[in-house]
Amino acid sequence: MKKVSLSILFLSVMLNAAAQNNESLFRSSGKIYVVVGILAIIFLLIVLYLIRLDRKIKQLEDNQ
Amino acid sequence: MLRIPNAWYKILAVLIVGYSLIYGMLINLPTDVGILDETIRNLFYHVPMWFGMMLILAAAWVNSIIYLNKPTQKRDVYATELTNVGILMGFCGLFTGMFWAYNTWGTPWTNDPKLNGVAAGMAMYLGYWLMGRSINDPEKRARLQAVFNVFIFPLFISLIYVMPKLSQFSIHPGSGESVNFKTYNNTNNIQHVFYPAVIGWTLLFVWIAELRARTTLLLYNKKNEESFSKHIIS
Numbered sequence: 001m002k003k004v005s006l007s008i009l010f011l012s013v014m015l016n017a018a019a020q021n022n023e024s025l026f027r028s029s030g031k032i033y034v035v036v037g038i039l040a041i042i043f044l045l046i047v048l049y050l051i052r053l054d055r056k057i058k059q060l061e062d063n064q
Numbered sequence: 065m066l067r068i069p070n071a072w073y074k075i076l077a078v079l080i081v082g083y084s085l086i087y088g089m090l091i092n093l094p095t096d097v098g099i100l101d102e103t104i105r106n107l108f109y110h111v112p113m114w115f116g117m118m119l120i121l122a123a124a125w126v127n128s129i130i131y132l133n134k135p136t137q138k139r140d141v142y143a144t145e146l147t148n149v150g151i152l153m154g155f156c157g158l159f160t161g162m163f164w165a166y167n168t169w170g171t172p173w174t175n176d177p178k179l180n181g182v183a184a185g186m187a188m189y190l191g192y193w194l195m196g197r198s199i200n201d202p203e204k205r206a207r208l209q210a211v212f213n214v215f216i217f218p219l220f221i222s223l224i225y226v227m228p229k230l231s232q233f234s235i236h237p238g239s240g241e242s243v244n245f246k247t248y249n250n251t252n253n254i255q256h257v258f259y260p261a262v263i264g265w266t267l268l269f270v271w272i273a274e275l276r277a278r279t280t281l282l283l284y285n286k287k288n289e290e291s292f293s294k295h296i297i298s
Contacts, residue, residue: 032089039085043082051074
């Protein structure tokens with residue numbers, strides 16, 4: 001549930017940011033959103049990995 | 065479902081870093097920034113590494129002082145792990161800075177007061193890291209590392225922050241007479257991403273430090289149990 005709500009929050013932030021006006025050369029082709037999407041995916045996966053790691057350590061602590 | 069301890073600051077870290085990572089790429093920034101051009105966005109990725117490193121090393125410094133006042137294993141572990149993560153953040157800042165410098169100044173390293181200060185400062189922290197691996201007696205190691213940390217943190221800050229500020233010439237922004245990012249800030253929106261980025265990245269690396277510290281504490285507890293049971297058997 002937490003994962004789902006997190007990803008929804010992520011998407012809403014992304015869409016919100018994408019709604020900005022884009023006139024400069026940097027964004028004229030629209031390809032920058034591809035880079036932003038990839039950044040978001042990498043970050044999301046690293047965070048999911050950290051969450052799993054944290055749960056594993058918690059499990060070890062509880063077993064002690 | 066297993067709950068994560070201290071989940072509030074971890075969720076905060078993920079949200080803030082996600083915001084700065086994505087909005088930092090999309091925000092409209094001033095275009096009259098000379099050779100920096102769109103690489104001014106690196107302000108949201110390179111600089112938070114250094115600011116976060118300073119904050120995390122400050123936290124490690126406080127832990128070391130508390131340890132010297134009242135030695136507990138927890139304080140020692142948190143001081144060393146926070147410092148280790150601070151060193152990691154420092155290297156993130158160093159390599160991103162070298163890459164940025166190569167594409168802006170044309171060379172990855174110049175004899176700039178800021179860069180030389182960082183080189184000397186990182187050497188001190190590598191000495192700290194090496195010290196932890198070269199002393200076998202755990203209590204002696206903890207005490208020596210805490211004393212060393214108490215001395216090197218103020219030195220480190222003066223080397224990477226105070227001395228470059230006082231220097232006559234520096235091409236690194238934010239030191240000496242060189243440009244400051246405030247001079248570029250005519251649209252006044254840089255800080256909307258920059259300050260959250262500093263806070264978010266700091267919290268994210270604190271999370272990693274916490275994971276490492278908890279693992280180390282688990283290892284210590286296991287070792288203690290083993291030596292205790294051996295003691296009973298003998």
